[in-house]
Amino acid sequence: MSVEAVIFDIGNVLIEWQPERYYDRTIGREKRRAMFDAVDLHGMNERIDRGENFRDVVYAVAAATPGWQAEIRDWHDCWIELAEPVIPHSLSLLRALRSKGVPVHALTNFGVESFALAKTHYPFLNEFDTAFVSGHMGVTKPDPRIYEMVEATTRLAPETLLFTDDRAENIEAAAARGWQVHLFEGAGGLAERLVSEGLLSAREAAP
Incomplete structure (x- = not known):
């Protein structure tokens, strides 16, 4: 038909849509790999995609993740740089x-x-x-x-x-x-x- x-x-x-590329540029590939191994960032994004509040989800995950708070907040604060x-x-x-x-x-x-x-x-x-x-x-x-x-x-x-x-x-x-x-x-x-x-x-x- x-x-x-x-x-x-x-x-x-x-x-x-390559978030890893943003983090490779900002914190380096080795640190990016460590962060993505430690935190399910794509799972976090899935929650946002299902309708949960963008900032609330990212900031809550950041607050619960010692050592990576600033980098995780970038998922929200620098989002447009992740999606380009x-x-x-x-x-x-x-x-x-x-x-x-x-x-x-x-x-x-x-x-x-x-x-x-x-x-x-x-x-x-x-x-x-x-x-x-x-x-x-x-x-x-x-x-x-x-x-x-x-x-x-x-x-x-x-x-x-x-x-x-x-x-x-x-x-x-x-x-x-x-x-x-x-x-x-x-x-x-x-x-x-x-x-x-x-x-x-x-x-x-x-x-």
């Missing part, structure tokens, strides 16, 4: 689709406050037809409920949705519901998929 809407993940699809830069070709694909009248949505694991902050730095995050943000939804990918909620809101058949995400488990969960999927491994591959689906011409999909 033909694609009626394209759904983008955001982290590592439209914006690079934009992936330009992906953004151009999003805008090319919109210019052709193709509905474009976001489906992202993102906190309420961190997403609001991201929109002030990356105005294109306001350009989606709908931004499905896990923090507002109270559930994260790859829980099947989040995909059900997207289907209910868009009122589109699962097989008409094309979803791109950089995490295999998120793609697999969408595919299990009948969505068309593309594992994001670079904007060039996504461009080829959009061309093959007839959504963009090769010229429109070029960087």
Whole structure:
């Protein structure tokens, strides 16, 4: 069945999300590895993505972790430096689709406050037809409920949705519901998929 809407993940699809890179730069790789071994920072972020308050969670974890308080608070205080830069070709694909009248949505694991902050730095995050943000939804990918909620809101058949995400488990969960999927491994591959689906011409999909 033909694609009626394209759904983008955001982290590592439209914006690079590599917190380790920030800490490698600020405290050095060896200390960063020690900190990540000592503290489940990605688990902390999962709580934020499910809707808990961004600052409260980060500061509570920092307060409970002797020796790493300042570094952990950076996850909140310097967050925009953890979530950069934009992936330009992906953004151009999003805008090319919109210019052709193709509905474009976001489906992202993102906190309420961190997403609001991201929109002030990356105005294109306001350009989606709908931004499905896990923090507002109270559930994260790859829980099947989040995909059900997207289907209910868009009122589109699962097989008409094309979803791109950089995490295999998120793609697999969408595919299990009948969505068309593309594992994001670079904007060039996504461009080829959009061309093959007839959504963009090769010229429109070029960087």
